[in-house]
Each structure stands twice: as structure tokens, then as C-alpha cells.
Amino acid sequence: MKEMTYKEMGLLDEEYEQIKEILGRQPNYLELGMFSVMWSEHCGYKNSRPLLKNFPTEGPQVIQGPGENAGVVDIGDGQALVFKIESHNHPSAIEPYQGAATGVGGIVRDIFTMGARPIASLNSLRFGNLDDERVKQLFSGVVAGIGDYGNCLGIPTVGGEVYFNPAYQGNPLVNAMCVGLVNKEEIAYATASEIGSPLMLVGARTGRDGIHGATFASEELSEASQEKRPSVQVGDPFMEKLLIEACLELIKEDLVAGMQDLGAAGLTSSIAESASKKGRGVIVDVSRVPRRETGMIPYEVMLSESQERMLIVPREGKEGRIGEIFDKWGLDATVIGEVTDDGMFKVFEGSVLVGAVPVEALTEGCPVYVRKGLEPPYYRECHDFNIDNLAECDAGEALSKLLASPNIASKKWVYNQYDHQVMTNSAIVPGDADAAVLRIKGYQKGVALATDCNGRMVYLDPYQGGMMAVCEGARNLACVGAKPLALTNCLNFGSPENPHIYWQMQEAIKGMSEAAKVLGTPVVSGNVSLYNETVDGAIFPTPVVGMVGLLEDIDKRCQMAFQDEGDLIILLGRAREELGGSEYLFVCHGVEKGSVPEIDLEEEKNLINLLLSLTEADLVKSCHDISEGGLAAALAESSIKGSTGFNVDLDFKGSRKDRFLFSEAPSRVVASLDEKDLTAVRNLSAQFGIEISILGKVGGNKMIFNDHGIEFINLEVQDAAKIWGEAIECHMK
Amino acid sequence: MFKANIFVTLKNGVLDPQGEAVKKSLKVLDYGQVEEVRIGKYIEVWLEGGDRDSALKELEEMSDRLLANPVIEDYRVEIVEVE
Amino acid sequence: MKFGIIVFPGSNCDADCYHVIKEVMNQPVEYIWHKENTVAGFDALILPGGFSYGDYLRTGAIARFSPIMPAVIDFAEQGGLVIGICNGFQILLEAGLLPGAMLRNRSLKFICKPVFLKVNRADTPFTNHMKVDQVVRIPVAHGEGNYFCDQNTLQSLKDNGQIIFTYCSEDGQELPEFNPNGSLANIAGICNIKGNVLGMMPHPERCSEEILGGRDGFYIFDSMINWLEEVGK
Secondary structure, X not given: OOOOOOOOOOOOHHHHHHHHHHHOOOOOHHXXXXXXXXXXXXXXXXXXXXXXXXXXXXXXOEEEOEOEOOEEEEOOOOEEEEEEEEEOHHHHHHOHHHHHHHHHHHHHHHHHOOOOEEXXXXXXXXXXXXXXXXXXXXXXXHHHHHHHHHHHHOOOEEEEEEEEOHHHOOXXXXXXXXXXXXXXXXXXXXXXXXXXXEEEEEEOOEOOOOOOHHHHOOOOOOHHHHHOHHHOOOOOHHHHHHHHHHHHHHHHOOOEEEEEEOOOOHHHHHHHHHHHOOOOEEEEEHHHOOEOOOOOOHHHHHHOOOOOEEEEEEOOOOHHHHHHHHHHOOOOEEEEEEEEOOOEEEEEEOOEEEEEEEHHHHOOOOOOOOOOOOXXXXXXXXXXXXXXXXXXXXXXXXHHHHHHOOOOOOOHHHHOOOOOOOOOOEEEOOOOOOOEEEEOOOOXXXXXXXXXXXXXXXXXXXXXXXXXXXXXXXXXXXXXXXXXEEEEEEEEOOOOOOHHHHHHHHHHHHHHHHHHXXXXXXXXXXXXXXXOEEOOEEXXXXXXXXXXXXXXXXXXXXOOOOOOOOOEEEEXXXXXXXXXXXXXXXXXXXXXOOOOOOOOHHHHHHHXXXXXXXXXXXXXXXXXEOOOOHHHHHHHHHHXXXXXXXXXXXXXXXXXXXXXXXXXXXXXXXXEEOHHHHHHHHHHHHHHOOOEEEXXXXXXXXXXXXXXXXXXXXXXXXXXXXXXXXXXXXXHO | OEEEEEEEEEOOOOOOHHHXXXXXXXXXXXXXXXXXXXXXXXXXXEEOOOOHXXXXXXXXXXXXXXXXXXXXXEEEEEEEEOO | OOEEEEEOOOEOOHHHHHHHHHHHOOOOEEEEEOOOOOOOOOOEEEEOOEOHHHHOOOOOOOHHHOOOHHHHHHHHHOOOEEXXXXXXXXXXXXXXXXXXXXXXXXXXXXXXXXXXXXXXXXXXXXOOOOOOOOEEEEEEEEOOOEEEOOHHHHHHHHHOOOEEEEEEOOOOOOOHHHOOOOOHHHEEEEEOOOOOEEEEOOOHHHHOEHXXXXXXXXXXXXXXXXXXXXXXX
């Protein structure tokens, strides 16, 4: 094996100097490798840490905020949800199937490591233009990878989002979220263990796969990354399933003092993290690590990112029982080291000491860079845009085009490949509402889950766009009748060394933080993925929000489908006309510009509270938030889902129709209700200060739009359903 | 020590959707002369001890019982002596 | 009356079946670990869905050699009720309790969606609370549900009335376009000649409660309970 230099490992000159100072000598190859992975952005957050401090992380519902394997929120009855979202962008760009599959595997391990039974997966995906052959391959590989892994585990994939935009052409985003359910008293923390406790390694044998994965994730994608192919790990979902069952049994019987999954940076990271908690040290003997390949050197063993492995620190005297449980599941556990008191991470090969570094230097000692952001020139250029210079498209044609856009069209081609019903809790399945809803067996309550981020909006205005992502997540939950509790986020950006990108990060995080504060949805976990760029430039800044919420009474859940002939259709929120950043401008005019619609956080909060009151009082029969494609697309989707038409009469106040129909201005919802409930709905809306307008009625088999009584769109529901339902499938044939 | 190469293929007449898909792709890539594609499994097994005949017999039994499903699959065993 | 649910490593619908039998059907039920070697004391066995042994090699191929399987085969031969759902069906095929084999879905993709099934017989232990030609809506979730057998076997399945469920349209037409996976003769579920062993790809346990969007699956478990009660008399 050719030895890499510290620069090839991703370390800077000054970082190398710092390591020499810490050790008081030159680091050897193993030590250098350990520092380089622990000091990568992926493990050490060295560029993002100062910005992440801005997130609100506390609240009465928060049991565990950032800093553990995943965040935890209280859902009453002694139960809690454990959840986190994580990126696997770079591995998926190189090998979409395995990259995506192991992304799911990694996030699932984070959840059961906390003692929680994983109950749902979601994913947030971004690809380039779907007409491109390579993009089709990536898309289909990623979806198959997520499906095959999650399906095999028996964890339903219940929601998520997929967007296509040239900004992601060479650098797709694959963010996987997992949610687990745990009894509060069974939450397992990665607390350090008693001196002398053994370290047990269990699961798959160790190979050379994935060495320097964490470093790889912290670099830009280039031709050279193609050559780093061996970095990609192969997933074994069957092994993971056995690990889930065995580890949850260990926790039920209270047999472990600490548990860590082996993710990025493999043994180095998991051992350092379990030992760093109370200033403990650790010794590990690499010769005891079961291998899949011969001739591996300590450096390779310590840095391998072979999947499906767990590190376990048993409670005193429980090793025997732990061995029995692993044996039942056909797993091998091996003691590879023990906890010490000297704060040193010592690596042995047999009796020979091959590396020794202070644990804290690897974790707390990771350098932190506070950079300076600089507003990029495009920011002002994009805002300098006047809609009046664009001709208005025929509204009917525009609506058909939008329904056929892969960003708006039905995602059934995707979710039909995911088992979204296993565990028999899915009370709202993908595609039926703005969020997934799961029952909690034995209780009347339910939980709702959604992921959101409109990368184009964040690009045009990171501050507003960041707020929008949080607001949309919360609004989606409120639309199904769930109170938003907390969020996790996956911050996908380009290189932080570019001041323009750093500015995007600063602004987006500022916007997200403000929205999260006002809406009372703290950030409890997350992941940062930087250097998402290719030679053609950086991706749209894409800070994906994964939000969880609680329904007190699951029987009051609300879907997006129109229900009964004659029901009134209403708009909750203001009639707005801002077209900036809309899918309409992109699809019909090829333009990605404009000012992002302003968002008023208080208004959003009031709307969410109104939605919760409406669903609680059973006053609305359908609810769908206005996002991509605007009001027109929202109406069409509720109609298609309900297999029923509608007739609406809109007031354009003399301005052009496209502005009102296709504006993606936030804080608005299309709902339907029984006419008898109108007064009650009006009263509640007034109470929360939210505007309400009556648009028309449900019924017939056509989507009919009128302008003061004059019909201007007349679309058969069946035809629209075909366009919307088959668009992605047509691309993938 | 013996090393066996076992080829498990779908029986004639059993539809092979994977093979069909690959055939279609090859046609798209302009390999017009492609007539048929069938996809199977290739399994390597190492055996210690015994003679060649008993090893072969053992391998055929393994194939009948587990490695291939006689309802849909055929198999062929090759065996070579290795160090 | 006691139901047993066989748990193989990699089974993942075991808990779903357990929930339905215990909480929805209100019947006693226990898990049976695959390393056991007896099913004494059970009146009906469920082989649940999932990916036993990761479905490596072939679906169901490795599970079929689990220590519990001789007892399952024995139980079936003595007329005990055995239902194999999805992966359970695949295991029954590999074990030879039902004829035929599974191929990959025609689309080569995993498919999870509700499908319509036609009930071809209402006199079996599994369908006696359903009607002949009734159309039920039950979800499928599999990558290999493309049922295959040779022509002679197909003929004997037909002659013996062993094809219990076929994929169809909402109004009961058994046309190829309503077949989600390419299975022979739109087969979704078959039984053995005696009628006490059923294998089906769709998941009745996923639609036995209204909150999950329908309860057509309920009637399969209900039929089994009814049959056991009748026989018990």
C-alpha cells in the first residue's frame, strides 16, 4: 500500500504542526491517520461548529439535544422519539446503490444505539436533470439501495422528498433520516465506562472498505474521487437486522454501560467517543479484531469503515449473558481492549505499542475555524428581476406542465419501491398527505414525520430560505393535525473555504434558528455535509429539515384528498402573488430568480395553531399546504388524491393570473370542509388572525378555474391524474 | 484441497427478467448481434480432504439440496485441485 | 386454540402477525424461535414475511433448513393449519410444502402497494368467511413474487382447485395488467391439495384494522379461527 501524506489525508500544514505539538514528536502513520479522520469536517465539525451554536436546542419536550448519537423528545406516557438525519452524498455519487444503502444502515445504527426500536425511515434526495442518463442511473440506484436495505430490515420508509435540478448534476444529495421509539427509562447514552471495563466488538468482520470515508466526505468531488472507489462500503442489511434485535435485547436486560456504532472513522471514532466522555483512556489490541482480509496493518484496522459493527462496553459481570444473546442471534463478539484511567488512546498490535495519542486531542482538540462570509454577487443579481418582463403563459398549459414536472409529480415510482407499511403502524402512507403519520400501538396518539427543504429558495435567499424550510416542515405536520415538537437537520453545502458558500451557511443557519425559536421546535440532532461541489460549482445550499410531531388523537388525522361533493374549498392565509424562486418560473420560463417570498414567523405560528385547532375540532376534511406549484398545484393534488373535481372562482384583482395561481409564498394552506362548519372555521381563523377566503366547491370530474365567473382552466381529473401520476415513471422507462 | 466452481442457471423456458433487461440494454448500446442473455449465479466452494469423486458427489448433493432450486434452476459443477 | 408464529433470523413481519392475532383477533399466540424443534401445543402456524437469512442465495432457501422446519412439515402433513405470508410463502415453496418457485418481479423492482385479489374458493380453512369471486384489497410488498411452475403443475393446481387468490382489477378481471409481478396465471396465493397449507404473497396482517386503510385481511384470520372452532367441535 502506498502511504499517503498528511495533505492527502486532508490535513493542513498548521494542523500537522499542531499534532506534533500535542504529541511532542512526529506522529507515526497510524496516529496521523487517526487525527486526520477525527479532525475531518464529517467527524469534527471544524468549519460548522461555531455556526451550529446558534440553533435553539432546548425546550420542555427535549430529553436529549445535540451531542449524542441522536436527539430525543418526549411524547408522553413515558415514551420518547429518537431521531436524526444524516448525509451519504459522496458515497452515493460514486456508487449509488451501496452508497444509499449504507447511508440507511448508518442512521439506523445511530437510533438503536440509543436503545430505541427504529420505527420509520425517511429520505431527502436531490439529483440533476432527470433527462440525463447518468442522473437516471443515480436516481434509480439510490432508490433501489434505500429500498433494499430498509425493506430487509423491516423498517418502513414512510416519507421524504425528491427534487431534480441541474445544481445537483454531479453531486446528488442522499440524506437519510431514522426515527425510533423508546421508553424513557431505557434510553441508552454513550456514557463512559468504569476503568477496566472491556471493549467488545460485535457484528461484521473488518475489511479494508471505507478507509478514509470521513475524509472523502469532506472533500470536493472530482475525477480523482472516481479512483477512490475502494472507499465505498458494501451494506449487509441482514447483519444489521441481527444487530438491531441483539442490541435491543441487551438494553432491555440492562447489560451494557455503553454502546457505540462504528460509522465514519470506524474504530478510531467510536472508541474515542466512548472514552472521551469522562476523561477516560483506552487500550485496544488490533490483532484481536476479526478480519475479513489478510495482511491488514493497524492503520487499516483502526480506520476501516466496514459496515454493521458495534462497540459494546458491558456492565460489570454481564459479559457472559451478553455472549449468550449474541450467540442466539448468530453473532460473534470479541473483546478488543479495555477502558483505562490515563486519558490516552493506546493502540497495540499484540504486545507492541503502535500508537498513542491523548483521547481529548482527537475529540475536543479538533481545530475550529471561524471564517468570514461574503455576500456573493449572484444574490443581488437574482433579486433584480421583474416579472413584468416575462409573458404570461396560458394558465391551463402551465398547470399541466407543472403537474408533469418531476419536482411536483407523484413520487409513487419511488415509494412503491419502499416497504412503507411493515410494522403495521402507517396510518397515513406516502403521497396521501403532507406528512406521514404512524400510530403508537396501545395508545390513542400518533406521531407525524416530514422532511423539507426548497434548495432553490435557499440559494436565492439563504436567510429566508432557511426560515422557509423550518416553517414548511412545521406546517406539513400541522396539516395532518400534529403539533410540531422538534427537528433534526442535514446541512448540505459547498466548500466552506469559499466565503460565498460560508455566507450561505451563516445566513441559512440564522434563518433556521430564528424560525425554530419562534415555532418552538428546537434542533435536537443533525449532520453537516460540506464540500458538495464539482468542477461545475457548488450545489444549491440545501439545509434539509426533518421534523417530528405529535397527534394527541390519531383518529383526527387529516389527509390532502378532497372528500365529498359539495364541500367548500378554502384558502387559509393571504392571497399572495410573489413568484420569486417558483417552480412555475423554472418550468415555464426557465428562470431561477426573483426575491424569495417574505415569511412572517408570527403569521406562520398562528397558521399552525389554527390548523391544530381545526383538526382538533374536526372542522376540516382535507388539508394541503401550498408549496411547489402554488395554489393551483395544491388544488389539483387534493383533487387527484380524492378522485373528484372542483370548481373554484378566484379574484385576481386585475393582475395577471399566473402570479396568484403559482406563487409559492409560504404560510398558506388549501383546506376543504362541510359547509355547515364554515362559521366555526371563520371564527377560529379570526381568533388566530389568519385570513380565510372561500375558493369554491368540491365535485364533478373536472378541475375548473374561473375568473369572476369566466372559466379559464378546464382539466379532466383523470387526465391530470395521469400526467401527475406517470411523469416520473415515463422518465424512467 | 479442492475448489469447485458451481454455475447455477435458470432452466430453459423459465423467464429471466434480469436477462431480458440486460439484453434490451445491450441492444440500446448497439450490440445488434445479441440474441439472448441469461443470467445465473456463480458459486465458489472450497473443500478440504477426501478424493475427487467423493468431493464431486458431495457438491452435487449440496447443489440439489440448497445451492440450486430444481424447480427453476439447473447447475453444473467444475472441480479443480488447489494448494 | 393457540397460534404459533415462526421466527427466523431476518423475519420482520413476525411482530405484525402477532399483533393481529393477539390484539385484533383476541386469540392466544406465541413466537416459535427457528431453533426449536417442536410445534406441540399449537393449532395453527404462521410463517411471517421478511427476509429470512437476508434472502441470500434464494428467497426462503436457507430458512427451509432451520431446525424447526421438520416439525412444521410434520404438522402440515398431519393436517395442521399453516399459512405462509410473503417470505413465509417462499419458504413453503422451498420446503416443498407447496409446488412451484418464486422468480424476481417482472419489473425487477421491489413493489409495495395495495392490489386487488379475487377469492376463488370459499370452502377452505383460510377463506370460509369470504365469498367466491369476492374482490379484496390487500397490500403486497416483495421483490420476488413472480410465481412459477411447469405446465403440468399449473394444470394440476387448477384441476385440484388449489389457486385460492389471483391478482385482478377492482371489478374482478384477472388480466395481465393487474398482475403486479408477472406471476403465472396471476397467481397470488395457492394451497396444497388437502387445503390446510396456504401460501400467499399479499399481506393480510397489514389490512386487518380500519386505521391501516382497510380490513379485508381480517377475514383470512377470521376464517382460520372459525375453521379451528368448527373442527374443535
